[in-house]
Amino acid sequence: MRARRSGAPRIAILGGGIGGLAAAAFLGKEGVAATVYEQAPRLAEVGAGLVIAPNAARQLRRLGVLDAVRERAVQLDTGWEFRRWADGTILSAEDLAASCERLYGEQTYTAHRADLLAAVQSQVPADSVELGRKCVKFEAGDGVLRLTFEDGDPVEADVVIGADGVHSIVRNAIFGASPATDSGLCAFRALVPAERAPAFARRAAQTLWIGPGHHLVHYPVSAGAFVNLVAFAPAGDFTTESWTSTATVEEFLAEFDGWDERLTDLIRAGGTPARWALLDRAPLPRWSEGNVTLLGDAAHPMFPFFAQGAAQAIEDAAGLARCLAEDLENPAAALRRYEELRIPRTTRLQDVSHGRAEINHLDDGPDQQARDAAFRHQDPLVANGWIYGYDLEAEFAPAAAAKQ
Numbered sequence: 001m002r003a004r005r006s007g008a009p010r011i012a013i014l015g016g017g018i019g020g021l022a023a024a025a026f027l028g029k030e031g032v033a034a035t036v037y038e039q040a041p042r043l044a045e046v047g048a049g050l051v052i053a054p055n056a057a058r059q060l061r062r063l064g065v066l067d068a069v070r071e072r073a074v075q076l077d078t079g080w081e082f083r084r085w086a087d088g089t090i091l092s093a094e095d096l097a098a099s100c101e102r103l104y105g106e107q108t109y110t111a112h113r114a115d116l117l118a119a120v121q122s123q124v125p126a127d128s129v130e131l132g133r134k135c136v137k138f139e140a141g142d143g144v145l146r147l148t149f150e151d152g153d154p155v156e157a158d159v160v161i162g163a164d165g166v167h168s169i170v171r172n173a174i175f176g177a178s179p180a181t182d183s184g185l186c187a188f189r190a191l192v193p194a195e196r197a198p199a200f201a202r203r204a205a206q207t208l209w210i211g212p213g214h215h216l217v218h219y220p221v222s223a224g225a226f227v228n229l230v231a232f233a234p235a236g237d238f239t240t241e242s243w244t245s246t247a248t249v250e251e252f253l254a255e256f257d258g259w260d261e262r263l264t265d266l267i268r269a270g271g272t273p274a275r276w277a278l279l280d281r282a283p284l285p286r287w288s289e290g291n292v293t294l295l296g297d298a299a300h301p302m303f304p305f306f307a308q309g310a311a312q313a314i315e316d317a318a319g320l321a322r323c324l325a326e327d328l329e330n331p332a333a334a335l336r337r338y339e340e341l342r343i344p345r346t347t348r349l350q351d352v353s354h355g356r357a358e359i360n361h362l363d364d365g366p367d368q369q370a371r372d373a374a375f376r377h378q379d380p381l382v383a384n385g386w387i388y389g390y391d392l393e394a395e396f397a398p399a400a401a402a403k404q
Ligand SMILES: Cc1cc2nc3c(=O)[nH]c(=O)nc-3n(C[C@H](O)[C@H](O)[C@H](O)COP(=O)(O)OP(=O)(O)OC[C@H]3O[C@@H](n4cnc5c(N)ncnc54)[C@H](O)[C@@H]3O)c2cc1C
Pocket: 014, 015, 016, 017, 018, 019, 020, 037, 038, 039, 040, 049, 050, 051, 052, 133, 134, 135, 136, 163, 164, 165, 166, 167, 168, 169, 187, 230, 276, 295, 296, 297, 298, 304, 307, 308, 309, 310, 311, 312, 313
């Protein structure tokens, strides 16, 4: 569908998570209005902490919110501090304080998701967000895009952006339900108040304890007020893919029975953990159909082993806004350009994230010894330069130069 002659297209963004709000914020920066429809009665993030890598920080700076994020985040001095499960021996560590900004022009931060969401939301006019709007049906037919909600009037739009997460109703409507397979893994997450956390966990460090079939990552968030724990373990028959589902501290502890006591004490100090089954989905070859597209987890759910899901949603949002703003008269062409720009990168990230669990979860033995020996020569900050050094602006630079 082409934009209405009488004015700018009506853009509906379904989902007010980090991706949907970032899309509204970046569109606003380009002078393009959009309305966000979010099912929750208020904007809030569950799931505790996340890593803001330099590529995400770069986009947050462009959006003008990096300073606000930094106020409530923790700037990491150390990243990828790998420790052995049984005794905490440090296998390798990256000196981010010395290298990150020099290599990529930005630092790495850890933040509570609610703080990141609030900073992004500050760039979206309040009257552009409709809360308590659970979409129950999306139809794209006869030149009309229609969203039907559990409560309130239906909405017709000229452009629809499905930023409605891993269970996307928009994705299912245009491409069919994407079949998920069992990965065999689940994630536990918990927050430990800083006053209950030992000194090693309060450092400005991202630490990964790795061992047979499991690994656990911790880092401080909320300006150091909490330590965020996220751990990966066999899922058994647990298949619920939702942050609202919980486990008990005892269930979490049972997964790490026999590990270094400093780690099990840390788990014990946390509140009720959330538990999330990691389901596996193949990358989509296309995200757009006419004037409808996908963004963030709706488009490319990925395993969290490269801590890039939210970062990619933010990059999507920035890229989508540029493509739409440059071709507002022809949204379908803009959305095709957007997916061509983004799919190769997010597919590569989906693929590499997928492979990581096996390496972290080796049983003790010759393969584990070879892995641990190799750690000494690894430099993840440099090796992952394609992730952290990526600059979306460069993708648009030739077009901008041609216009001059
Ligand atoms: C264990 C774990 C650790 C992670 N760690 C990191 C990390 O360190 N760094 C990082 O960058 N990423 C991380 N991620 C990934 C990150 O959490 C996601 O990629 C990111 O939140 C996706 O954002 P989104 O806006 O696309 O989707 P979501 O955050 O899922 O938001 C979707 C929104 O849509 C709304 N919605 C859904 N359906 C409807 C409907 N029918 N009607 C109306 N509204 C609807 C939801 O309420 C929600 O607000 C991690 C993920 C996991 C599982």
